[in-house]
Amino acid sequence: MSSQGESVDSGQPGAGAGGHSAATLYEAAGLECACRPGLRPSWAGARIAGLAYPVAGIGGDNLALHHAVAHAPAGHVLVADLQGAAHGYWGEILTVAAQQRGLLGLVIDGGVRDIAELAALGFPVFASSVTVLGTGKEHQGRLGQPIALRGVRVSTGDLIVADVDGVVVLPAAEAAAIIRRADRRLQHEKQIITGLRAGRTTVQLYGLPDRDTQVDAEQAW
Amino acid sequence: MSSQGESVDSGQPGAGAGGHSAATLYEAAGLECACRPGLRPSWAGARIAGLAYPVAGIGGDNLALHHAVAHAPAGHVLVADLQGAAHGYWGEILTVAAQQRGLLGLVIDGGVRDIAELAALGFPVFASSVTVLGTGKEHQGRLGQPIALRGVRVSTGDLIVADVDGVVVLPAAEAAAIIRRADRRLQHEKQIITGLRAGRTTVQLYGLPDRDTQVDAEQAW
Amino acid sequence: MSSQGESVDSGQPGAGAGGHSAATLYEAAGLECACRPGLRPSWAGARIAGLAYPVAGIGGDNLALHHAVAHAPAGHVLVADLQGAAHGYWGEILTVAAQQRGLLGLVIDGGVRDIAELAALGFPVFASSVTVLGTGKEHQGRLGQPIALRGVRVSTGDLIVADVDGVVVLPAAEAAAIIRRADRRLQHEKQIITGLRAGRTTVQLYGLPDRDTQVDAEQAW
Missing domain, CATH: 3.50.30.40 (Ribonuclease E inhibitor RraA/RraA-like)
Incomplete structure (x- = not known):
């Protein structure tokens, strides 16, 4: 995630990628x-x-x-x-x-x-x-x-x-479409960060599988 | 050797280790x-x-x-x-x-x-x-x-x-005992440095084996 | 190429090598x-x-x-x-x-x-x-x-x-002779850079082999 979000070419280094990180x-x-x-x-x-x-x-x-x-x-x-x-x-x-x-x-x-x-x-x-x-x-x-x-x-x-x-x-x-998706992704990440700062977890915000604590306690490995 | 010597927890990063280096x-x-x-x-x-x-x-x-x-x-x-x-x-x-x-x-x-x-x-x-x-x-x-x-x-x-x-x-x-030993070690290192600045060598200050110059001159390796 | 060119020993770090880079x-x-x-x-x-x-x-x-x-x-x-x-x-x-x-x-x-x-x-x-x-x-x-x-x-x-x-x-x-050659090399590199800034290419300035564009177009590899 980059701290800059604009996808306009401004002539600055990195502008060609909408300011997005690798x-x-x-x-x-x-x-x-x-x-x-x-x-x-x-x-x-x-x-x-x-x-x-x-x-x-x-x-x-x-x-x-x-x-x-x-x-x-x-x-x-x-x-x-x-x-x-x-x-x-x-x-x-x-x-x-x-x-x-x-x-x-x-x-x-x-x-x-x-x-x-x-x-x-x-x-x-x-x-x-x-x-x-x-x-x-x-x-x-x-x-x-x-x-x-x-x-x-x-x-x-x-x-x-x-x-x-x-x-x-x-x-x-595909570069132009990827940059547009990166713009949207950046907006989504900002929402995730807002949710985290409000006290929610990444497990909740991304809907990741819950932890099966019984498995955790019992499994050999 | 760390430049900080106190072993009190001050709430600063690294405080938990008494300020000592790895x-x-x-x-x-x-x-x-x-x-x-x-x-x-x-x-x-x-x-x-x-x-x-x-x-x-x-x-x-x-x-x-x-x-x-x-x-x-x-x-x-x-x-x-x-x-x-x-x-x-x-x-x-x-x-x-x-x-x-x-x-x-x-x-x-x-x-x-x-x-x-x-x-x-x-x-x-x-x-x-x-x-x-x-x-x-x-x-x-x-x-x-x-x-x-x-x-x-x-x-x-x-x-x-x-x-x-x-x-x-x-x-x-063992962590608490190690930190106490590190505190003492730091004091000892300060004494060593004082000795070095007074013109002594690490060989003298640590009591390391003297160099056998004859071996040095004669050995094939 | 180093930005310093003098080969005199000035007592500064690196002076012993005439200020030249590795x-x-x-x-x-x-x-x-x-x-x-x-x-x-x-x-x-x-x-x-x-x-x-x-x-x-x-x-x-x-x-x-x-x-x-x-x-x-x-x-x-x-x-x-x-x-x-x-x-x-x-x-x-x-x-x-x-x-x-x-x-x-x-x-x-x-x-x-x-x-x-x-x-x-x-x-x-x-x-x-x-x-x-x-x-x-x-x-x-x-x-x-x-x-x-x-x-x-x-x-x-x-x-x-x-x-x-x-x-x-x-x-x-050989060190002294090498440093003298490095001094001359530095002068030559300054001339090359002047030539580059005047619009010439390294191929021209160093007299490198021209590109055989036909080979470039035809060769399999």
Whole structure:
């Protein structure tokens, strides 16, 4: 649940997702759209919401990322599968290049470096490792074509939202409907919280199964 | 070693443990009371000290936590074994419900979500993973009965202390004596520090074995 | 790339490495001098740059560290191989002792505790785990002799630099030349950034292989 509820695009980071958190959008989606855990924000407070531009590279080589920065449409987020290998594929130079081209952030199954500089530049990055280990520049990789990012398919134009809880990918055709459901969900959660503050329990408010205390007392396990 | 030394209950967080850190209490306990590493604070500065209320659940299902929030005695800390499985068992709604019931925090071998909201609400949570991945609500689990939390037995009323160094569990019958020993330990550590600042070494102050420099020079390893 | 460029020793932390980041020095070195990932700063902003004093210990025993603090030359950084085992080898007491002796920091393949106190004391520590788990004091270990730290050889007097990106070890005989190359590298990176801000791409500025768009469209993978 996000503290902001508006679904209008205001030009602020995260506006593209109606201000909703990854967790709220995941719940509203009802899809297996959450990447496996382990993609962590490179600096405290980093957050991404924008249209995905997928990049598939070879572990240990970052030529694909150089080309992706040059080719990706402005306003997009690079979503890169570097085979999870721990190399420093991305740092200050590529960040300046990406900002210059109007890109919004990077989600990468692989490593990054220059963390302090990324924070200073305010460029949000989510990565599976942090390391200075060097990379080659030989493999062109594949740009703009569907990839699987830690278990979730990502195509150009899908909505990708990343925050401290994790990374979710909303299919382009369903993103608008998901955001509307997230808006309604947020209203419902506010009502639940009002009910909790009035002294009711989540068991009551969600109509969860009552506890069978006899089972609790008797069962072996 | 904690910077606070008083063992009086002042109503402040951590007061129940005399203000002592997990590390100092572990040393004073002389017991295998430290949970295996990997339970991390969900936000910077989170700290828990209070009486445990154990919850055993099935990986991927959070019904037991909903019932635990409704049943646990006020002033207690939920200590939950969700089999270490990485699902988002706990978030903003359960936090509001727990605060409403006067619960002090959550330690969970499993995943949590809504990290930013937990920090904003000031509810301390220690978890083994962070993820939005969804949960079922079918298994009642077991409430208030002993569990093993990452290698350490936890019963209702045991004193659980969690900080950035880790999580320790003090058996109810021994907690008061351990806190008294921690008080004395803290005094002793202050004397050691005074000795260090006067130019002595830890080898001298603790009476550690002297270094056999001949061995050092000759041994193959 | 570091935001500071001067290579003069100013007596500030990090001065010994000309103010350069671990990442920049790694690039300038052209050596396999980066430790495998997983040595993390114990508190936000911790940074180390200084001459290494190697310590080899037995997993679960910290006697070697007590002797190392007593024997290491002032102005050095302890670089300790505790076999990667997760025990709390180092805490507040050893930190006060180390500061008293003029030591600059600790890099350890093993665990540490008293994280909050280390931050308060401003003593930089990089470790592979955080835990209160206790240690014996029986094994003298080996002091001042070469070790391998997560894949990289470290000898007394090597320059060790640790920051949020990782830990690098520069051989003593080559450190000065590496720092000079890092200075030049920094100048070159400033030119690259100027070029990027003028609208050029990293592909152009680094002369990277152009993208073969035909291959991109046709290749199966």
